[in-house]
Amino acid sequence: MHQLSRRDLLRGTAGLAGVAAFTLAGCGDDGGPKDSKDLSKNKVGAMDNFGVGTAFKASKPLKFSIAILSNPAYPYKPDWKFWSELTNRTNVSFEPTVVPLSDYNQKRSVMISGGNAPTIIPKTYHPQEGEYIASGAILPVSDYLDLMPNLKDKVAKWNLQGNLDLYRQSDGKFYLLPGLHEAPWHEYSLAARTDVLQKLGIATPQTWDDVHAMLKKIKAAYPDRYPMSDRWSNPPGPGANNLLGILGWAHGTYAGWRWESTHWDDGAKKFVYSGAMDQYKQTVQFLNTLVAEKLLDPESFTQKDEDARAKFAAGKSFVISSNAQSLVNEYRKDIAKVPGATVAKIPLPVGPVGPLLDGGTRLENGLMISSKARNSENFVAMMQFIDWLWYSDEGQMFARWGIKDQTYTGSVDDGSFKLASEVDWAGLNPGAPKALNADYGFQNGVFAYGGSTKLLNSQFPKEEQEYQALLNQRKAAPLPPPKPLTPDEREQTALWESGLKDHVEQQTLKFILGERSLSEWDAYVNELKGKNMDRLLDVVNKAYERYQKEHG
Template sequence: MVQISRRQLLAAAGAVTVVSIAGCDSGDGADTDVNDKKAGSMDGFKVGDQFKATEPLKFSAMMLSNQNYPFNANWPMLVELAKRTNVSFEATAVPGSDYNQKVSVVVSAGQAPQIIPKTYHPAEEAFIAGGAILPVSDYVHLMPHFTDKVQRWKLEGNLAQMSQQDGKYYLLPGLHEAVWQDYSIGVRTDILEKHSLAVPTTWDELTTTLRALKTAYPGQYPFSDRWSSQKPGPGANNLIGLLATSYGTRGGWNYDTAYWDGGKFVLTGAMDQYRQVVQYLATLVSEKLLDPESFTQTDDQARQKFASGKSFVISVNAQTVVNEARKDIAKIPGAKVAKIPLPTGPMGATLSGESRLENGIMLSKKALESKNFVAMLQFIDWLWYSDAGLMFSKWGIEGDTYTGKVEDGSFKLNPQIKWAGLNPDAPKNLQVDYGFFNGVFAYGGSTQMLNSQFTDEEKAFQAEMNKRTTREVGPPHPFSPEEREQAGLWEAAIADYVNQQTLAFILGKRPLSEWDKYVAELNAKGGDKYIELANKAYDRFKGKK
């Protein structure tokens, strides 16, 4: 195993247009490309088949090593996977904090492994012009489980959002049957009960709750947040992303330079909705309701404040509320924390449709050089996209780590094994000790399978989220190779400035009275030109439909 020492945004779309699953130029050309690259592959591989290479194969792959369950080449997951598929990995293990940077370095240098998972669209776009990664849409016709799910779940429009000007896409995303909202706000419910406060249902109600807590605990920040350091640059965190979608824009982790608004693309960081998000957070900071370090501190620092009772509110997801937040406050007598339904904002009880696609896989140009390329595609198709492969990567071995079936509701995790809120007192850990649900393979799948991982508490949260209307996302605006090079330069400069100034506004280092001046500064960095180019690209794409 090679040891080097994580994460972007994802995008998808409503069904505004439909493209061929395999891309515009696949078919005979792609078949010709792989005629001499079928060693180890299965003849007639189809939906429902268990993939097993006809000879032992080893594929090189990046492996994110999560600090909570560091990569282990001897995990039972990898041992059993080799038995079932005849495939093993030459793994390049990378700590989560370094993952995005390391991926960028090795791909740009032409030294990337064949398989590069845990990639969030549009991160792949940076590597297209140089030819470092493959147009995977040319080859998905060799992946029956992937194409079956795209067709049955009507995800063609989502894939179209990822397509480039050549009509191809360069990332194999994880596929969800339906929208899934995971991240929300964790609140010390015992503190709410102590002060007769209701669980807030809107962002404005959250402000009111925080004000009441500030009155009761004047020397503390009631809200001190995490997830500020896993994206490039201060000002691009999870909280801003949660707020932005509630206000009808994009920000933080989900920031994108252009936003579809009223029939055209506009500059996201200049939108009035984005200003409202900034204003909301600036108000919380100015009233000392939100710890200003929320945008720069590490996760451990935020967790320590929550664990010591210095704060009462923190961002969570299904896993962290159980694995971290509850454990962190265990020494505080009577302390309780719950993930509350995502507060609503001006957009009402709606969710963005973006979460039907997950992080996914890039294939480096080295993959196509392999005589085992078709076998590699079949292997990826089975492990990441078949029901059996997803069940294996999530839950492991029937009769060993679990019993029963997801489909009929009889599924049960082995009582001696814990995962998130399931069997919390069990001696073994599904991720640490076995390697399943390890953050590289276990993404996407049917709603039934998704529900299999939830506690009753999380199922109630998801039931509440499922009541909300799903909003359509804007159409594609694919750039030509020449446009992409210029657009990339503008995007980098604009995103960096948006992040810097977002933080300055929120922390009160720059008054919001200078918003118009800030917008002019964005345009001076190419903002207006970028949006002109995006709308031109959209019009061209629309004309080809």
């Protein structure tokens, strides 16, 4: 979804967080989880008849500690209507530890390592939770799914078991409760000046070959300009992270924002290293061609977002990476002074692997629970509350849109949903004086994610809903099998992966910009081998085989 909290941006400090978290002291006798499954003494405040569709309300006032990420786009406010209305509905309030977005990963690690982490720890991106397991600091939440009927219902109804299996660790359990989506979805693509395409007689591109042809026609008409100048070059990555990500996916590998070190080769029935795949070479070759033909601005891989936007606004470029919010809230405003200028997202271009969506997008960031919570007399009530707020239809609607007939009217189910006249969010109600997130606390990424396709689409203007409907016609790619590592394996491979990834990023940029010839690709792969690529793959594939043997 980006957005200021894209998965890969938050993962950027996961490695450092892991180093601190790996040496955590265990909870043991000072409040660690019980081995017994007997919950008879942990039901204070819980509902006896909680189930799917049940509105949760604790039988007595409860307060749970929670980590709250304060997003600079809507900084935390203690007087948000979200807090008071949540308490009114559920009899639950929070004791928040508020952490700025820029410090969240590091602060989370420090709190856990110091043994003073809040009970509920949201905004965690898989596989970040793996770094905290060996110490016993976080709860194996898969042991307690019977307390979460809404989550179980959606997993079964939406056929998400295979996705959840990818979160399992070497013990067969998972430790992160992720956001659940009904269907795969993909918001990021490229935006193009549609008035220029119409002027030049260029049809909307459907494939990456079409994108190449489009850029060449624009270059012929505007030889003194780069047809495309891209953004989102913030680390991690060699730059142009969305462009690399969607192009790599279209070729059948991971790159840019979508980077993962290993890729499942279904034909060989083993994991291979993403940065050494022929498909990765094809991705790099395509971008090298665009740069060599002066179709893609080489500054796309280093420039700041505002510089890329300025070039697009001034007509110095005509194509740029985009999501729904960037299109409406940035690009259309940027080009408003250009007579006749129009811009729209193009359908996610199709590459050699065909029109496939990433099934992995059906899970989103989620929350960890401190293992000490298991001993609380309110444990069952807390799990019911989490299940209601994060996984029930009612809780998800509340977290996203607020209070019916106050912040919104209608229903997402029948298409009558509409924000109140004085409330805006992401340009859905331009000119409204109040922001749903900044002024009320709803649409907060700590709570509002996942849900049905109808709920997801309710946050988009009609144009984006039509875009999503078009992509929903595509099939989801098969999921890779689980390959959970032991704590020792995770510690060792993290060191290898860091050095390998740095080299991949450096050489990727050199290949794209023509600073290194692609005739040296084999030498580059040998360099990866010298940096423990084969040893990494050996550990990963043995982990896959072990999991298959022990857990099927």
